[in-house]
Amino acid sequence: MTFSLHAFSSSDTTFDVQAAALEDPRPHPTEAALVQLGHALATELLDLIADTALEDVQTILCESLIGAFHSAAGRIEREADRARDRMRALERDFDGSEMADTELQEATRATRSADVAQAAAELIRDAAADAYTVQTGQVWTAWRGSRRGTRLTAAELEAKQVVRAAEKRRAAAGEVSGPIVAFRAAPSADGAEDARRIFDALNWAKAQWPDMALATTGARGAERLAIRWAQQKHVTLVLARADFDRHGKSAPFRANDELLALEPTCCLTLAQSLDADRPGRTQPFGPALNLAQLAQARGVRHLAIQAKAA
Numbered sequence: 001m002t003f004s005l006h007a008f009s010s011s012d013t014t015f016d017v018q019a020a021a022l023e024d025p026r027p028h029p030t031e032a033a034l035v036q037l038g039h040a041l042a043t044e045l046l047d048l049i050a051d052t053a054l055e056d057v058q059t060i061l062c063e064s065l066i067g068a069f070h071s072a073a074g075r076i077e078r079e080a081d082r083a084r085d086r087m088r089a090l091e092r093d094f095d096g097s098e099m100a101d102t103e104l105q106e107a108t109r110a111t112r113s114a115d116v117a118q119a120a121a122e123l124i125r126d127a128a129a130d131a132y133t134v135q136t137g138q139v140w141t142a143w144r145g146s147r148r149g150t151r152l153t154a155a156e157l158e159a160k161q162v163v164r165a166a167e168k169r170r171a172a173a174g175e176v177s178g179p180i181v182a183f184r185a186a187p188s189a190d191g192a193e194d195a196r197r198i199f200d201a202l203n204w205a206k207a208q209w210p211d212m213a214l215a216t217t218g219a220r221g222a223e224r225l226a227i228r229w230a231q232q233k234h235v236t237l238v239l240a241r242a243d244f245d246r247h248g249k250s251a252p253f254r255a256n257d258e259l260l261a262l263e264p265t266c267c268l269t270l271a272q273s274l275d276a277d278r279p280g281r282t283q284p285f286g287p288a289l290n291l292a293q294l295a296q297a298r299g300v301r302h303l304a305i306q307a308k309a310a
Contacts, residue, residue: 138224179211185269198225217242
């Protein structure tokens with residue numbers, strides 16, 4: 001399998017222009033080639049293990065593949081930050097000498113090069129994640145750390161990070177963060193009718209609050225459907241993941257506390273699949289009921305997603 005390398009032209013993307021501006025004698029892969037690579041990696045893996053004994057662990061294999069590029073992007077970002085710190089120090093102590101000028105130019109080059117390399121890793125990651133979603137219906141989310149958006153996906157943030165940032169803003173200038181819509185749903189509520197009503201509810205919310213962010217725990221099933229909607233609509237995601245290692249069985253309920261700490265404008269819940277024949281529908285999903293009760297007790301607007309009236 002081959003991928004074309006950079007050939008600068010007026011039709012190049014922002015990434016291509018940024019890469020060409022490095023003036024590196026070695027060519028950079030184009031954005032299209034990087035996206036093609038990400039799609040190919042995920043597609044070939046899925047095609048290879050389909051209808052084999054490894055199909056049972058395809059989620060683990062695919063998410064590990066995508067996560068590897070996410071981890072690589074994080075490592076490159078840390079290298080870029082170190083180069084940026086060095087560049088700032090050299091700028092601060094610049095004495096006009098030829099040696100200082102050379103060191104500053106090298107640090108600047110290293111910073112810009114790392115920024116491009118990070119963007120490349122993110123393009124491969126997001127393209128692989130997109131192909132994974134298209135072929136399996138599953139959504140990949142980073143287990144640790146935040147994920148900035150590319151042209152393919154929405155931004156993705158940690159709930160703790162958003163809460164800390166909001167607290168800092170309020171302390172500094174009394175700013176109020178943008179509207180956040182919290183969503184919790186039963187993992188089994190991922191049938192066709194569930195998806196339609198979830199998307200209807202989220203589309204309604206976006207019509208009410210066009211600059212909304214979507215907050216959820218990222219749990220499998222219905223909440224992954226909501227994440228797919230956010231990615232398609234380029235709505236920022238805030239993930240309050242359940243920390244089972246720390247909180248054990250109470251983790252899904254502790255995650256609700258994080259969601260409410262975000263001070264959501266509205267909470268949407270779907271405690272039970274709308275398909276009466278759906279497996280796992282026997283009992284309503286406790287964490288979704290809990291979020292509804294907590295929201296109502298605190299005076300937060302709450303809407304339960306229901307079947308469409310005949």
